[in-house]
Amino acid sequence: MLPRFEYRHASSLLQAATLLAENPDARALAGGTDLLVDLRERRHTPRLLVDISELEALRGVAAHDGVLRIGGGATVGEVLASPLVAERAPALGRAAREFADYLTRNKATIGGNLANASPGADLVVPLLALDARVVLSGPAGERTVPLADFLVGPRRTALRPGELIRAVEVPVGGGRQFFYKLGLKRGGAIAVVSVATRLELDAGGRCRQAAIALGAVAPRPFRATEAEASLQGEPLTPERGARAAELAAAAARPITDVRGGADYRAAMVRALVARGLHHAAAGG
Numbered sequence: 001m002l003p004r005f006e007y008r009h010a011s012s013l014l015q016a017a018t019l020l021a022e023n024p025d026a027r028a029l030a031g032g033t034d035l036l037v038d039l040r041e042r043r044h045t046p047r048l049l050v051d052i053s054e055l056e057a058l059r060g061v062a063a064h065d066g067v068l069r070i071g072g073g074a075t076v077g078e079v080l081a082s083p084l085v086a087e088r089a090p091a092l093g094r095a096a097r098e099f100a101d102y103l104t105r106n107k108a109t110i111g112g113n114l115a116n117a118s119p120g121a122d123l124v125v126p127l128l129a130l131d132a133r134v135v136l137s138g139p140a141g142e143r144t145v146p147l148a149d150f151l152v153g154p155r156r157t158a159l160r161p162g163e164l165i166r167a168v169e170v171p172v173g174g175g176r177q178f179f180y181k182l183g184l185k186r187g188g189a190i191a192v193v194s195v196a197t198r199l200e201l202d203a204g205g206r207c208r209q210a211a212i213a214l215g216a217v218a219p220r221p222f223r224a225t226e227a228e229a230s231l232q233g234e235p236l237t238p239e240r241g242a243r244a245a246e247l248a249a250a251a252a253r254p255i256t257d258v259r260g261g262a263d264y265r266a267a268m269v270r271a272l273v274a275r276g277l278h279h280a281a282a283g284g
Contacts, residue, residue, distance in 0.1 A: 021162025072111025072165035091126035091177035111165035120216035129196035138163035178276035197276035241277035
């Protein structure tokens with residue numbers, strides 16, 4: 001049974017921000033796919049839920065001046081269906097395809113997935129590899145923070161009282177992108193390991209820029225910066241790919257739980273990073 005709470009339907013961003021700021025234990029309700037589970041399991045017992053699901057200011061997918069902007073209230077299904085995402089952020093599109101099931105994708109929002117800050121959050125991993133930024137809107141106005149700084153720890157973010165995720169911004173650049181989520185089953189599985197890579201190669205096959213992001217193998221998703229640095233300015237040979245995969249596995253801090261052992265997770269990081277780099281070298 002859900003705990004008792006007051007419900008308010010916000011008609012504007014300002015009203016939502018004011019209600020959240022005035023009620024420190026309040027929660028914003030968009031898709032509710034994470035929040036309602038938390039309420040049922042008593043992880044959260046807010047006195048107030050602020051419904052932001054119909055705020056047009058939080059919707060839409062658009063591109064302008066080299067930036068892909070996705071509203072915080074855009075559903076995962078909308079992300080998956082967007083031609084702009086498919087063209088400019090295919091790793092994010094693949095993560096959206098692997099996200100839960102059809103019904104959940106059409107309720108869950110990209111902002112909710114980020115705000116929940118799960119160590120295995122599906123959309124966070126490709127967004128990290130794409131150098132995404134989070135646009136936050138609150139009583140004091142808007143501010144933009146890198147996604148890596150927005151994620152503070154497991155279930156913890158840099159959101160201040162009254163703030164909402166207004167949008168996610170992805171700088172649109174070149175690069176070959178890869179995303180893979182390893183779960184115990186197809187469809188609806190929680191990630192055991194997830195990996196996203198993005199590489200830009202010059203005409204001679206040397207790495208101009210590398211990004212390797214990992215999920216479900218540490219308290220929060222993160223970039224394997226030492227592995228990335230090992231590729232910078234070098235030809236993407238199988239040996240260098242294997243070395244980067246080893247460094248990525250060494251950077252992981254996996255745990256053992258019902259979905260997999262720590263050693264297994266580290267081995268899968270190694271294998272999936274190597275697969276992503278091979279995919280890039282082959283022109284994928």
